[in-house]
Amino acid sequence: MSSEFANLGLSKWLVEALQAMKITQPTAIQKACIPQILQGKDCIGGAKTGSGKTIAFGAPMLTKWSEDPSGMFGVVLTPTRELAMQIAEQFTALGSSMNIRVALVVGGESIVDQAINLQRKPHFIVATPGRLAHHIMNSGEDTIGGLKRAKFLVLDEADILLTDTFGEHLATCISILPPKEKRQTLLFTATVTDQVKTLQNAPAVEGKPPLFSYEVESMDKVAIPSTLKTTYLLVPEQVKEAYLYQILTNATYNESSAIIFVNRTITAEVLRRTLKQLDVRVASLHSQMPQQERTNSLHRFRANAARVLIATDVASRGLDIPAVQLVINYDISSNPDTFIHRAGRTARAGRSGESICFVAPRDVSRIQAIEERINKKMEEFKDVHDTAVIRKALNKVTVAKRESLMSMEKENFGERRRRHEKKSDLHKSYRSN
Numbered sequence: 001m002s003s004e005f006a007n008l009g010l011s012k013w014l015v016e017a018l019q020a021m022k023i024t025q026p027t028a029i030q031k032a033c034i035p036q037i038l039q040g041k042d043c044i045g046g047a048k049t050g051s052g053k054t055i056a057f058g059a060p061m062l063t064k065w066s067e068d069p070s071g072m073f074g075v076v077l078t079p080t081r082e083l084a085m086q087i088a089e090q091f092t093a094l095g096s097s098m099n100i101r102v103a104l105v106v107g108g109e110s111i112v113d114q115a116i117n118l119q120r121k122p123h124f125i126v127a128t129p130g131r132l133a134h135h136i137m138n139s140g141e142d143t144i145g146g147l148k149r150a151k152f153l154v155l156d157e158a159d160i161l162l163t164d165t166f167g168e169h170l171a172t173c174i175s176i177l178p179p180k181e182k183r184q185t186l187l188f189t190a191t192v193t194d195q196v197k198t199l200q201n202a203p204a205v206e207g208k209p210p211l212f213s214y215e216v217e218s219m220d221k222v223a224i225p226s227t228l229k230t231t232y233l234l235v236p237e238q239v240k241e242a243y244l245y246q247i248l249t250n251a252t253y254n255e256s257s258a259i260i261f262v263n264r265t266i267t268a269e270v271l272r273r274t275l276k277q278l279d280v281r282v283a284s285l286h287s288q289m290p291q292q293e294r295t296n297s298l299h300r301f302r303a304n305a306a307r308v309l310i311a312t313d314v315a316s317r318g319l320d321i322p323a324v325q326l327v328i329n330y331d332i333s334s335n336p337d338t339f340i341h342r343a344g345r346t347a348r349a350g351r352s353g354e355s356i357c358f359v360a361p362r363d364v365s366r367i368q369a370i371e372e373r374i375n376k377k378m379e380e381f382k383d384v385h386d387t388a389v390i391r392k393a394l395n396k397v398t399v400a401k402r403e404s405l406m407s408m409e410k411e412n413f414g415e416r417r418r419r420h421e422k423k424s425d426l427h428k429s430y431r432s433n
């Protein structure tokens, strides 16, 4: 077979499955990592958002699994439920001709159903650490025994999984797996941190090939895709909603599929309701929504039934929705790496995309930190109307926002929020997995 993927050592059935998905030319990270993982090496893979990291770790694992497709083979851990669902779907689609069994183990879904699925001896488990740890702590050998024979552990979005937020649960998950000498460990992320690199310094294991570490560095050392346009817009705090509405409905963007990132669930809820009142087809995704609503929202957005998704950082990592053309950082995160992941929801797999940062006076230092991190200056966003148009938008938006706040008050949203408010939204959203 002359396919480039076959030349990297992937099985014929998998090359065909990739071909059916129009994936024929390996990306740089795939070219680099697939042969090394097939050789039995642990691997750290760093490459920009949307550059095909999932296949870089998934394809060699599936190839090795298909040589003896019986029993538990690999565990993939990810920080968010929706990303776990996406990866489980990808594995299921790629392995369908081989009757692959993939168990999805995430928070917010039925523990009993998951236990039943685990008892059916899946070949792969795709999980968020909190829920997998729960099963490990509370289930018997028939449910979790297979994990002791896993040949692979993948930490997708490894940098965030290696933070304290996940520490305890991650340790529980790893404790049941074979020791690192007897399994392959694969760490992938768009933002390789020092914590991720510590694996490189681990002492070599006798009889095991040395770890392979690969970071795709482009010529210009810019940490975001070259097809991503990054701009900022100075916006006074009190009129952010009006600017958002104006941009989403102006001639350039009124048909664009957009994700709006905010730092807090309350902001997500206010914006969703306000934009809905203003007839924007909008959905939201944050940690205080029941899982069924989270899943439905994402389905609506993927299917373009909603054109705009208002999200907290539960949506900043890994989600692959090719149609997204615009990402707006309505709030700026204090961590510059978060910008890289948020903006990376657009401009994926060589497509073009745009990111706009709303900058209130207090955000200026955060923008400077982002520019330093991505090694690129942002341009000022120009496509915004004059004061008269904004003032007109402001009137409409103020009325819609007032009604939204009133309905939230009636539904007691504030009370529910206060109960959760002790931790930051990012922390909460991940921990709730």
Ligand SMILES: Nc1ncnc2c1ncn2[C@@H]1O[C@H](COP(=O)(O)OP(=O)(O)OP(=O)(O)O)[C@@H](O)[C@H]1O
Pocket (backbone or CB within 6 Å): 022, 023, 024, 025, 026, 027, 030, 047, 048, 049, 050, 051, 052, 053, 054, 055, 189, 190, 317, 318, 319, 320, 322, 344, 345, 348, 349
């Ligand atoms: N070799 C390829 N050729 C064409 N498309 C590809 C190839 N490899 C992957 N893709 C597609 O590119 C998109 C992005 O891939 P993927 O989600 O794995 O990115 P990623 O690097 O994990 O991004 P992130 O850092 O945001 O998680 C997916 O839609 C995937 O199907």
